Amino acid sequence: MALHVFNTRTKQKEPFVPADPKVVRIYTCGLTVYSHMHIGHARTYCFWDVFRRWLEYRGYHVISVINYTDIDDRIISDAANGGTGMLDHAERIIASFRQDCRALNIKDYATYTRATDFVAEQxxxxxxLLDKGHxxxxxxxxxxxVRSFERYGELSGRTIEALQEGASGRTADAERERKRFFADFTLWKPSKPGEPSWETGKPEWPSGRPGWHIECSVMSTTTLGAHFDVHGGGIDNLFPHHENEVAQAEPLCGHPWVGYWMHPAHLQLLDESNDPVKMSKSLGNVISIPELVKNHSADQIRWFFGVTHYRSSLAFNWQLLAESSKGFEKIKRAVGILERRLEQASDAELNIPVQGTYASLRSGDQAIPRERESFVHGAFGEASARFIERFIAGMDDDMGTSKATAALFDYVGELFVGGIEASDDVPSLLAAYRCLTRHLWVLGAELPNPRLYPELAVECTRSADAGGGDEAERVAALGGVIDKLLEARQDARKAKDFAKSDLIRDLLQAxxxxxxxTPKGARWQLG
RNA sequence: GGCGCGGUGGCCAAGUGGUAAGGCGGAGCUCUGCAAAAGCUCUAUUCGCCGGUUCGAAUCCGGCCCGUGCCUCCA
Known part of the structure; x- marks a missing residue:
């Protein structure tokens, strides 16, 4: 079975077939840069990152574009209140967004567009749209x-009538006067004095600024072409934003404008009594990315996201994150054990390149991943083959990361049963290590050890400043001292001086x- | 009011017609100087409630109850 995704446009799972058999073009609605990225955004962008990684794993080249909405009412008012210019304000938010994404191990996008860079095109x-009578x-x-576009409402499953009912009594008189129809939306509006403004050269609308919806339609088609494969954003964007984008773009680009609309659901914060609560600045309960990564690794956070399917809303509190991290420890421990075992191997023993090619992306039964043959060798090869099959089946079914995590748990269990803790069989251990880290990579976790898996390590964008570096430095600095202490402890144990050996362990614990x-001696890690 | 989504063991969470994945927590056991880790066994005759279709339903249909999202700020 090939990859299937749930397409919001048709409201069903469909085989994923990009226009170009080897390239997937994705446009993601990004941040409105009036305030910093928070845990809710993190859930959404981590999903897009996993989706992108899954496409890459399957052999596609992915061109992904994300935008910053750097002009809208809130940015203008926030910037005014903060005493800075709108663009300075946006600049700071963008810089912190990039930093937050790196902290979460989100791969860089091919292009980051800013609405203000595309005003001429807008x-x-x-x-x-004026010329075409829309x-x-x-x-x-x-x-x-809105009434000039017959498919209006099709994407979000609404009708003009239903919208009218919902809006009854909610439209202000002033708005009714301006608009022919209550649902008509702004493409361009005059700026108030002191607000950013662009000259249009049009007599009837000489200056002003673009509306929110036109910004995205234009940025996506300018960067990716009149038709592209995936357009996505949080579920809240479905209406009115994406509905309006379709209404704008289809008269200009044709129908269907994009192949697949995908909408990850929201993260829902729980309060002390486990009731859902809205995250808002005024309540002071917005969880920022620095706060999130302070006591949790990107791996743990991304594992937590992965356990729940992306189209289900995800409840969050620190307790739930802690519980999921507890489960992830077993996976991480297996990776750690393999790494320790392999660290002792010589360069010559480890010199087993990971190889493979895709049969053909045009055939439905492509051999994936292309490294498969390198993974299924050796003592753990059968377990690895079973695991890969389950992992792929899960992910292919509309990005079933829950099934993928379950497959990982079972795989790791088989590796323990298979004896990774005592094995000296370097080629087998290496194949298992690579298989495990390669698939954890899909979920956004685990930077592989470059010495053990150089091919994957170079693919990882995460650099030493992303949180992993601190620990690596600490480990390097402490290693020598700890090894000396553990030697002393081992001597004490041999002499049956358990009081002394336990004292050393307690001191280290503290x-x-x-x-x-372990059967192969003591092992330690920073707890 | 309109349009959706969801209710699976103490908790999280898969499963969309063939007889309940996985994780956390809990109980017992093996291994171990003790821990830890790992392994093994047990922990839902049952999937919000009531009807219906079917040889067979958590899965399909109808009704009801509860929760939740959106209806022009929002990932």
Whole structure:
């Protein structure tokens, strides 16, 4: 079975077939840069990252674009209140967004677009919609004529009538006067004094700024072409934002404008009594990324996200994150054990390149991953083959990361039963290590040891500044001292001086170093 | 009011017609100087409730109860 994804446009799972058999073009609605990225955004962007990684694992080249909405009412008012210019304000938010993404191990996008860099194209698009009769000018403002687009409401499953009912009594009189129809939305509006403004050269709407919806339609088609494969954003964007984007773009680009619409669900914060609560600045309960990664690794966070399917809303509190991290420890321990075993091997023994090619992306039964043959060798090969099959089946079914995590648990169990803790069989251990880290990579976790898996290590964008570096440094600095202490402890144990050996272990424990005895001697890690 | 989504063991969570994955927590055991880790066994005759279709339903249909999202700020 090939990859299937749930397409919001058709409301069903469909085989994923990009326009170009080897390339997937994705546009993601990004942040409105009036405030910093928070845990809710993290869930969404981590999903896009996993989706991208899964496509890459399957052999596609992915071109992903994300935008910053750097002009809208809130940015203008926030910037005004903060006493800075709008663009300075946006600049700071963008810089912290990039940093937060790196902290979460989210791969860089091919392009990051800013609405203010595409104003000329937006003006052209507005004019084109006017020319085609889909828009009208009202007192210097350009509005989209919703009733001129017969498919309006199709994407989000609404009808004009239903919208009208929902809106009854909610539209202000002033708004009714400006608009021909209550649901008409702004394409271009005059700026107030002191607000950012662009000249259009159009007599009827000479200056002002673009509306939110036109920004995205224009940025996506300008960077990815008139038709592209995936357009996504949080479920809250479905209406009105994406509905309006379709209404704008299809008259200009044709139908269907994009192949697949995908909408990850929200993360829902739970309060002390486990009731859902809205995250908001005024309640002071917004969880920032620095706060999130302070006591949890990116791996743990991404594992937590992966356990729940992306189209289910995800409840969050620190307790739930802690419980999921507890489960992830077993996976991490297996990786650690393999790494320790292999660290002792010589370069010559480890010199087993990972190889493979994709049969053909055009055939439905492509051999994936391309490294498969390198993974299924040796003592753990059968377990690895079973695991890969389950992992792929799970992910192919509309990004079933829950099934993928279950497969990982079972695989790791088989590796323990298979004896990774005592094995000296370097080729087998290496194949298992690579198989495990390769698939953890898909979920956004685990930077592999470059010495053990150089091919994958170079693919990882995470650098030493992303949180892993600190621990690596600590380990390097402490290693020598700890090894000396453990030697002393081992001597004490041999002499049956358990009081002394336990004292050493307790001291290390107190210093944050967990010690475990194994058939191959003591092992330690920072706890 | 309109349009959706969801209710699976103490908790999290898969499963969309063939007889309940996986994880956390809990109980017992093996191994071990003791820990830790790992392994083994047990922990839902049952999937919000009531009807219906079917040889067979957590899965399909109808009704009801509860929760939740959106209805022009929102990932």
């Amino acid at each position: 003006i052209d698009a507005v004019q084109a 828009a009208y000018v009202s007192d210097g403002e350009v509005l989209y004529d 210093a944050g170093v967990a010690v475990e005895d």
